[in-house]
Amino acid sequence: MLHRIIPILAAATLATTAQAGEVAPGDVKIVDGAIAASLTGEPGDAERGKAAFVGRKAGNCLACHVVTELLDEQQFHGEIGPPLDGVADIYSAAELRAQIVDSKVANPATIMPAFYRETGLNRVPDAFKGTILSAQQVEDIVAYLGTLKGE
Amino acid sequence: MGIPHLKKTVAAAALALACGGYAAAELRDDYVAVEPPNEDHPLTEIISGYEFRTDETRALQADDFENPGYLLLEEAMETWEEVDGAAGKSCASCHDDYEESMAGVGSTYPKVVDRDGEKVFTNIENQINHCRTEHMQADAWKYDKPDMLGMTILVRNVDRGEPVNVAIDGDAAPYFEKGEALYNQRVGQLDMACSNCHQDYYGMYIRADHLSQGQSNGFPTYRFKWSGVGSLHRRFSGCMKNIRAEPFSKGGEEFLALELYLGYRGQGLPVETPSVRN
Structure with missing residues (x-):
């Protein structure tokens, strides 16, 4: 079912490892449903974030979420x-x-993957060890989401 | 969920019985969903994947001359009679007319069988290979190769239209429980269980994909994505790869257990083998 959403990667891995200056996945603290500081120490870039948000090999967020402003350029948003x-x-x-x-x-029961966690997972092939998104991609997507405001 | 809930009718069941396997009449729109066998069943309505597919896909399944699964079935009809292996036997040597000898097999496997006093949990594919290696002294067939797919289709197709009726108690109970646990076990980098899509969100769309209940009653199936026929375990494997998980082995104990659990999730659905899916 998910084959069109999450294409299998041949060799290149999406899995990422933390870079210097970034908060490593194991060091992230969620307090009261929030992470106050940027994972990279810098604000993200909304334009790059849009690409990571849409990219089927990145966030692939449209698999499950509708964003009306993207409907013209991206068909079939999930629901x-x-x-x-x-x-x-x-x-x-x-x-x-x-x-x-x-x-x-x-919400422990959610279907939504944890995009910046690399522990507590089962049967992950070596090619996908690591987090789904990099710290930079998380910050860029946060920046893009920040642009989604009502009229 | 926007899916018509149409009960299986007595008439449809009688029709399926009367028509038997290969020459059965068109699949009917009014038997795509059945009521669960009891209140503890995980589903409130049991819906065939047939219901989630387009009219074009359904039409291809319903046409025995166009449905690609029937090409393999026709080859298997010949294979049934062919001697293979050191024992000089064919399938027919022991089982004679498959329409009679295989009746009730496709709708009840996987199951625990008695092999010379030893209880073995098996599905159709593994049972075929047991026959080949032990009784025919022939080479085992590989999972998902045409010979194996065709013979599995032949056996299941004898029961086409019959309600799925797997046993989950007695000797089967531990396998059922294992299958249920696997169904609800999150795996892969995306950390999803079968249940996340096929229990919690069936009927809804993930991107352009219409999530079904993941029913197994049509397998082996022709799949457009494969441009070919494949087994249930191949489908399991594909699902696991899609959530970036290391698949279990085809024919292995995990997928066998999952196959039994899926059979129960579809208890009462008509066997549709060979079906056509996206």
Whole structure:
């Protein structure tokens, strides 16, 4: 079912490892549903974030979420997660960061992957060891989500 | 969920019985969903994957001359009669007319069988290889190769239209429990269980994919994505790769247990083998 959403990667790995100056996945602290500080120490880039948000080998967020402003350029948004239109009006960057890093902290039953966690997983092939997104990608997506405000 | 809940009718069951396997009439729109066998069943309605597919896909399944699974079935009809192996036997040597000898097999496997006093949990594919290696003294067939797919289709197709009826108690109970646990076990980098998609969100879309209940009643199936026919265990393997998990081995104990659990999730659905899916 997921074959169109999450294409299998041939050799290149998406799995990433933390770079110097970044908060490593094991060191991230979610406090009251939020991560206050940037994982990279810098603000993300919304334009790059949009690419990572859409990319099927990156966040692939449209697999589950609708973003109305992207419907013209990307067909078939999924419907199993909440629509993200206006999400920046509801949640702070710190809350959005926590949701992307590990949404299971807030909701253990969620289908949503933890995009910046590399432990507590089963049967992960070597090619996918590590986190789904890099710290930079998380920050870039947080920045993109920050642009999704109501009219 | 926007899916019509149509009960299997007595008439449809009678029709399926009357028509038997290979020459069965078109699959009917009014038997795609059945009621669960009891209140403890995980589903409130049991819906064939047939219901989640397009009219074009369904039409291909319903046409015995166009459905690609039937090409393999026709070859298997010949293979059934062919002697192979050192014992000088064919399938027919022991089992004679498959329409009679295989009746009730496709709808009840996987199951625990008695092999010379030893209880063995097996599915159709593994049982075929047991026959080949032990009774025919022939080489085992590889999982998902045409010979194996065709013979599995032949056996299951005898029961086409019959309700899936797997046993989950007695000797089968530990395998069922193992299968249920695997179904709900998150795996892979994406950390998903079968249940996340096929229990919690069936009927909804992930991107352009319409999530079904992941029912097994049509396998082996022709799949457009494969441009060919494949086994249930191949489908399991594909799902696991998609969530970036290391698949279990085809024919191995994990997938066998999962196959039994899926059979129960589809208890009462008509066997559709060979089906056509996306």
